[in-house]
Amino acid sequence: MRDAQLPKIFVGYDSREDIAWQVCRHSLLRHADNALNVIPLRQPALRELGLYTRSLDTGASTEFSLTRFLTPYLAGLHGWVLFCDCDFLFTVDVRNVFEGLDASKALYCVQHEYTPAQQVKMDGKQQAVYPRKNWSSFMLFNCDHPMFARLHLRS
């Protein structure tokens, strides 16, 4: 049974990478005594709910390229919530990342200085290079931060 008090982890889901999602979820739960809410972000479901209304983006490398930014809404704009890509493999208890956070931060992430080694990524898609590349693959949102009250699903 899901406990609303458990830490929420939203994982980007891509139908071409179902096995990655399964491995990611398994690695999350096994290191955290199963005491997590691990929820896949599935684009078709988000479209059906009217939360994701963008046209299909053929340039996007995964189905969750942009749906990840809905994470604070899906968490009810309350508390700390984590998003990660489906290809994450957890080797430690993810609950540790929720410890010792500063409430003045809107978001935590790993701030890579990144230059990709490969120019082509998944399924032959061109590797894009831009500032803060990969920062958004693991984002810990502080939904109670006033900044999120100003963000809207539609402008």
Added chain:
Amino acid sequence: MNSVSPAFLHRFEWIKNESAIGALDLDWNFLEGNIRNPRKRLA
């Protein structure tokens, strides 16, 4: 969120104040084979 550019979202341009972005240890988002290894890691 449904109308702004992908780059605006991915570059965190929606966070106006840079000091509102906290830094996590690299271990939380370690890119296998793509970035310099901060230290030797066991398999």
